[in-house]
Amino acid sequence: MVESDRVMLNTLSGALKTSKDFELLSTYRDFKSALGQSSIYNPNLFLVDIDDAEAFKTLPGFVEVFPNAVILGTLSEWNADFAYKAQKCGITGCIIKPFTPQDIVETINLYNKRGKSEPSRIITFFSPKGRAGRTTLAALLALDLAKKSNESVALIDADLQFGDLPIFFDLEPKHTVIDAAHDIKLLTPSAFAPYFHEVTKNLYLLSSPDRPEYAELVEAQQLVDVVRMAGHIFRYLLIDLPSGFNPISLAVSDFANINFTVAMINTGLEVAHMKRTLDLFKARRGHMHIDYPIFTRVNPCTEEQKQKLENQIAHHITEIFPNEYNLVSIANSGRILYGLPQDTLMMKTISKLADEIIAGKL
Amino acid sequence: MAVEYSNVKQGLSVAGGHSGIIISIFSTSSGNGKTITAINLAAFLAKEGYEVCLMDLDLQFGDVCDYLKLTPKYTLAEAQKDFESDPEEFNAKNYLTQYTHEDLSFSVMAPPKSIDDAYRIDVSAVEKIIEQLAGFDFIILDLQAVFSSLNLAMLDISAIINYVGIIDFLPSVKNFKVGYDTLIRFEYESNKIRLIENRSNSQKLIRGEDVERLIGERFSHKLPNDFQSVNKSVNAGVPLMFAAPNSPLTKSFEELADSYLQPQENSSTHIEAAEEQPNRSILSKFMGMLGW
Ligand SMILES: Nc1ncnc2c1ncn2[C@@H]1O[C@H](COP(=O)(O)OP(=O)(O)OP(=O)(O)O)[C@@H](O)[C@H]1O
Ligand SMILES: [Mg+2]
Numbered sequence: 001m002v003e004s005d006r007v008m009l010n011t012l013s014g015a016l017k018t019s020k021d022f023e024l025l026s027t028y029r030d031f032k033s034a035l036g037q038s039s040i041y042n043p044n045l046f047l048v049d050i051d052d053a054e055a056f057k058t059l060p061g062f063v064e065v066f067p068n069a070v071i072l073g074t075l076s077e078w079n080a081d082f083a084y085k086a087q088k089c090g091i092t093g094c095i096i097k098p099f100t101p102q103d104i105v106e107t108i109n110l111y112n113k114r115g116k117s118e119p120s121r122i123i124t125f126f127s128p129k130g131r132a133g134r135t136t137l138a139a140l141l142a143l144d145l146a147k148k149s150n151e152s153v154a155l156i157d158a159d160l161q162f163g164d165l166p167i168f169f170d171l172e173p174k175h176t177v178i179d180a181a182h183d184i185k186l187l188t189p190s191a192f193a194p195y196f197h198e199v200t201k202n203l204y205l206l207s208s209p210d211r212p213e214y215a216e217l218v219e220a221q222q223l224v225d226v227v228r229m230a231g232h233i234f235r236y237l238l239i240d241l242p243s244g245f246n247p248i249s250l251a252v253s254d255f256a257n258i259n260f261t262v263a264m265i266n267t268g269l270e271v272a273h274m275k276r277t278l279d280l281f282k283a284r285r286g287h288m289h290i291d292y293p294i295f296t297r298v299n300p301c302t303e304e305q306k307q308k309l310e311n312q313i314a315h316h317i318t319e320i321f322p323n324e325y326n327l328v329s330i331a332n333s334g335r336i337l338y339g340l341p342q343d344t345l346m347m348k349t350i351s352k353l354a355d356e357i358i359a360g361k362l
Numbered sequence: 363m364a365v366e367y368s369n370v371k372q373g374l375s376v377a378g379g380h381s382g383i384i385i386s387i388f389s390t391s392s393g394n395g396k397t398i399t400a401i402n403l404a405a406f407l408a409k410e411g412y413e414v415c416l417m418d419l420d421l422q423f424g425d426v427c428d429y430l431k432l433t434p435k436y437t438l439a440e441a442q443k444d445f446e447s448d449p450e451e452f453n454a455k456n457y458l459t460q461y462t463h464e465d466l467s468f469s470v471m472a473p474p475k476s477i478d479d480a481y482r483i484d485v486s487a488v489e490k491i492i493e494q495l496a497g498f499d500f501i502i503l504d505l506q507a508v509f510s511s512l513n514l515a516m517l518d519i520s521a522i523i524n525y526v527g528i529i530d531f532l533p534s535v536k537n538f539k540v541g542y543d544t545l546i547r548f549e550y551e552s553n554k555i556r557l558i559e560n561r562s563n564s565q566k567l568i569r570g571e572d573v574e575r576l577i578g579e580r581f582s583h584k585l586p587n588d589f590q591s592v593n594k595s596v597n598a599g600v601p602l603m604f605a606a607p608n609s610p611l612t613k614s615f616e617e618l619a620d621s622y623l624q625p626q627e628n629s630s631t632h633i634e635a636a637e638e639q640p641n642r643s644i645l646s647k648f649m650g651m652l653g654w
Pocket of ligand 1: 129130266267389391392393394395396397398399420425506507560561585586587588589590592593611
């Protein structure tokens, strides 16, 4: 254990010494001596103080010397920037001080489920207008990512007024994104994790509320805080945004690694909406390349058609999806978990997209 | 049309005159036919000889001008700017775009051209602008599918709220029900809200009657499905009365427009709502209420 504050060091180590589950090998006041001397013990768990930004210089060294150890950064209070930096350095995660041995066990379990010790991939689903196939895509992709990556995947329904994800998964969850937004200032990762409902292996859902007026109660910044802490807990975070440009869709998509912009081909005018959307995002994001256009219900769903659309919007198109009425009606009616016709162009395209995300190609 | 235009107009003026009647078209899911409805209502009311102004208040991605192939010079954005800089001199009519086809004509207030401008539209300015348009017989408001402060203000000033739904998939039914319950919770009189089922005769797994039971209210109007005619109308940039004069959908819009020209009945369309069953999953709850 590394802890610069002597009083805190005493508190934490005192609790650990009385625990049957842990054997405290040694404690240090600073990083340098810890890194130099720990190798004589071969520890499998580090609890290292990351309240001081200096820590991030030494953390990669720990990860390199002890690749198989669990390394938890200890924080006096939740700090999304520090937590992100810590995972960027390759350490397992964070724990908030003071903590009990039981807290450590819970936290380690959380990260065991999470998967690789890397920052999360945050994927948002934006659409200029509704009825674009946005939610269907988010749900199908989340399922496939959970299945293939064997890491934890969370879906957040940020379409606060008319979120449809609870219907897709046939759930009436106890906690909603509104509760999360309210409580977020008081939460820690391990206290926040239970707000998510386990839908199926590796897939967790934070639902929208059932009354549209509750959306009023949430500030965009609160939702950003929710997303940042959730990103710490889950390896993949998929967020269904409300349609159009509003404080929430803008603020949350700013934090994405991938922002899928989804429009459904209907009268053909949607292509113009897509172009306006991409232009606006381009102006907003500067050099950040995170916006990936997707068209749904493209008929015929061919490479030529894709190129035609690309010419119209003067932008590369990430994927086009066909009209798959049967599949969509299954997905839309709460039967998504009980098997979908896999042998369809729609599912194959989803599968390809999931592979590319896992491989880090997007 | 059963009644001659002049008779209707006369009949109405006797009934107290039609001026500044605000009719809004609202839904809680996108793509439910609000814009199609708004345009065709405006067209049929204009055909009856009324002065009609159609306002596209789907500010970011409004479709009215696209569906009518209009290229407006001024929009709500300029109207608001000028109103704010000189309210005394401001005349809302100067910012309208006239839609004319053959001998049909009505006015359109176009939505801002840029999304940035759309973001800046202010509710109280819109209210003031609409006040100035009260000289029109009818003001039709095409809204966005969301509960926003703008939409609530518009629903407040509307004489009639057409609440449109396509009830093909479960999420749409859920949003239709949740949206209706919210309107009632917000204390809009159920008399003012007209439930309109769009694409009522399309192939779907959910029956209109079941949705009526779920909501506890009957549809006051049903619009049939006619994808081809709608597409023809949008592609040609003309209302359905020109693109598909004989389509049942066109007739249905005509009837809907006519219904505003009759003194509005107060007969209740209320029916016994399906009982809510707590502590069950959303799906089984809805399915149960839908009689599945
Ligand atoms: N009665 C109908 N029959 C067939 N197709 C219809 C009908 N009504 C609407 N549609 C189809 O639905 C599409 C969406 O209609 P419209 O643009 O009027 O919906 P909206 O509610 O205004 O959508 P948004 O909320 O996105 O503005 C139309 O382009 C048309 O293809
Ligand atoms: Mg519309």
